[in-house]
Amino acid sequence: xxxxxxxxxxxxxxxxxxxxxxxxxxxxxxxxxxxxxxxxxxxxxxxxxxxxxxxxxxxxxxxxxxxxxxxxxxxxxxxxxxxxxxxxxxxxxxxxxxxxxxxxxxxxxxxxxxxxxxxxxxxxxxxxxxxxxxxxxxxxxxxxxxxxxxxxxxxxxxxxxxxxxxxxxxxxxxxxxxxxxxxxxxxxxxxxxxxxxxxxxxxxxxxxxxxxxxxxxxxxxxxxxxxxxxxxxxxxxxxxxxxxxxxxxxxxxxxxxxxxxxxxxxxxxxxxxxxxxxxxxxxxxxxxxxxxxxxxxxxxxxxxxxxxxxxxxxxxxxxxxxxxxxxxxxxxxxxxxxxxxxxxxxxxxxxxxxxxxxxxxxxxxxxxxxxxxxxxxxxxxxxxxxxxxxxxxxxxxxxxxxxxxxxxxxxxxxxxxxxxxxxxxxxxxxxxxxxxxxxxxxxx
Amino acid sequence: xxxxxxxxxxxxxxxxxxxxxxxxxxxxxxxxxxxxxxxxxxxxxxxxxxxxxxxxxxxxxxxxxxxxxxx
Numbered sequence: 001x002x003x004x005x006x007x008x009x010x011x012x013x014x015x016x017x018x019x020x021x022x023x024x025x026x027x028x029x030x031x032x033x034x035x036x037x038x039x040x041x042x043x044x045x046x047x048x049x050x051x052x053x054x055x056x057x058x059x060x061x062x063x064x065x066x067x068x069x070x071x072x073x074x075x076x077x078x079x080x081x082x083x084x085x086x087x088x089x090x091x092x093x094x095x096x097x098x099x100x101x102x103x104x105x106x107x108x109x110x111x112x113x114x115x116x117x118x119x120x121x122x123x124x125x126x127x128x129x130x131x132x133x134x135x136x137x138x139x140x141x142x143x144x145x146x147x148x149x150x151x152x153x154x155x156x157x158x159x160x161x162x163x164x165x166x167x168x169x170x171x172x173x174x175x176x177x178x179x180x181x182x183x184x185x186x187x188x189x190x191x192x193x194x195x196x197x198x199x200x201x202x203x204x205x206x207x208x209x210x211x212x213x214x215x216x217x218x219x220x221x222x223x224x225x226x227x228x229x230x231x232x233x234x235x236x237x238x239x240x241x242x243x244x245x246x247x248x249x250x251x252x253x254x255x256x257x258x259x260x261x262x263x264x265x266x267x268x269x270x271x272x273x274x275x276x277x278x279x280x281x282x283x284x285x286x287x288x289x290x291x292x293x294x295x296x297x298x299x300x301x302x303x304x305x306x307x308x309x310x311x312x313x314x315x316x317x318x319x320x321x322x323x324x325x326x327x328x329x330x331x332x333x334x335x336x337x338x339x340x341x342x343x344x345x346x347x348x349x350x351x352x353x354x355x356x357x358x359x360x361x362x363x364x365x366x367x368x369x370x371x372x373x374x375x376x377x378x379x380x381x382x383x384x385x386x387x388x389x390x391x392x393x394x395x396x397x398x399x400x401x402x403x404x405x406x407x408x409x410x411x412x413x414x415x416x417x418x419x420x421x422x423x424x425x426x427x428x429x430x431x432x433x434x435x436x437x438x439x440x441x442x443x444x
Numbered sequence: 445x446x447x448x449x450x451x452x453x454x455x456x457x458x459x460x461x462x463x464x465x466x467x468x469x470x471x472x473x474x475x476x477x478x479x480x481x482x483x484x485x486x487x488x489x490x491x492x493x494x495x496x497x498x499x500x501x502x503x504x505x506x507x508x509x510x511x512x513x514x515x
Contacts, residue, residue: 020507257451
């Protein structure tokens with residue numbers, strides 16, 4: 001174990017540190033974190049409409065008296081407004097945060113970085129929509145933005161355009177290609193003037209690229225990115241092998257003392273969170289849960305696998321309460337349980353400890369893999385719907401699965417079954433831990 | 445006294461924490477993954493925050509999985 005740890009320290013940690021501190025990846029990660037209040041507001045709106053509109057409609061039929069009542073239809077309308085201002089334009093919110101953090105990473109005025117990224121994004125977005133009249137005639141209308149360019153379908157476009165616009169802007173600022181005003185000018189005015197030339201070049205560059213691409217292909221840059229980058233990338237992430245690789249990688253990182261979800265945040269958030277938001281957009285647009293585009297999303301990991309934290313450590317805490325004869329382990333479990341219920345597992349990870357503990361390496365690795373196999377199969381077979389609602393990661397297990405799937409009882413039951421399986425597997429190793437303790441005591 | 449639980453890069457953690465200026469941290473010894481430090485302040489909560497922030501502010505520390513707690 002020690003020689004492997006040394007190898008990790010010398011060869012792996014420096015690489016992980018480089019990835020973890022790569023300024024563009026850090027900016028992407030921080031941008032996803034920054035938009036969380038907006039994502040969560042949209043998720044709450046979606047969930048409330050599931051309980052006030054979708055489930056009652058399913059139970060009592062369309063236009064039932066509950067949904068049609070003034071109060072409930074008002075609540076549904078307000079939720080619709082919240083969704084419209086959040087998840088329906090999530091790419092717009094994201095690109096502002098990304099532009100801000102990229103500029104900050106380059107030590108350029110950050111607010112202007114965000115504003116310029118938003119302008120560049122809109123500059124590459126089609127300015128006209130086509131609507132179909134009641135007579136079936138297609139009518140083009142200029143001056144409208146189709147919101148599907150701004151929702152989760154536009155996230156990769158926002159990512160690419162945001163990076164391009166804000167990097168160009170920041171590099172020009174750093175190269176001092178700016179308008180300089182005397183020191184007597186107030187800082188806010190001075191900063192705005194500093195950003196004029198870099199912002200102008202950056203927005204023009206994106207607009208020219210979008211124009212040329214449209215000229216050459218007849219398609220908007222957003223459509224091309226969606227078709228040739230975002231969808232293939234997300235499809236790749238949906239394979240069973242890809243999901244298992246992510247699970248194993250995160251578990252290995254944590255076990256050896258590396259912040260797994262931090263290092264893999266660009267994959268977890270950039271790919272799987274986009275899948276969550278895409279499912280949400282499809283659901284809100286009226287797609288049945290059985291027809292949602294993505295089977296495995298960011299919330300699937302938390303709903304069915306990382307209950308109580310990575311490794312399903314809430315199951316270990318329960319297993320210790322049931323099987324452990326060691327007073328110290330029971331004391332740690334007692335201390336860890338309240339936080340474990342909210343998916344915080346540092347006390348149990350370092351208290352037992354689990355990190356670098358050979359006894360717990362096997363369950364630490366196999367429990368998440370087994371839970372993933374079960375959850376993936378159940379979702380693929382349609383036993384449970386795919387996760388489509390973003391839920392805060394501190395939501396207790398089982399309730400998480402229920403909410404993340406729009407109130408699916410089957411999903412909550414699946415999470416419970418997974419939890420029981422995890423308790424049984426962890427329990428076997430807690431019993432081994434008891435035996436090791438007894439043998440050590442006998443030897444003394 | 446504070447304890448920093450960190451399975452890898454322990455030498456780096458010791459070096460980083462002992463280099464903090466806000467308080468004076470002194471490495472006292474280790475027990476498995478746990479590194480003990482004495483610190484010249486009564487405000488242990490603050491000492492924990494400062495040590496945590498110092499480690500996280502480094503390139504390597506940003507990807508380490510560690511815990512800082514009172515002894």
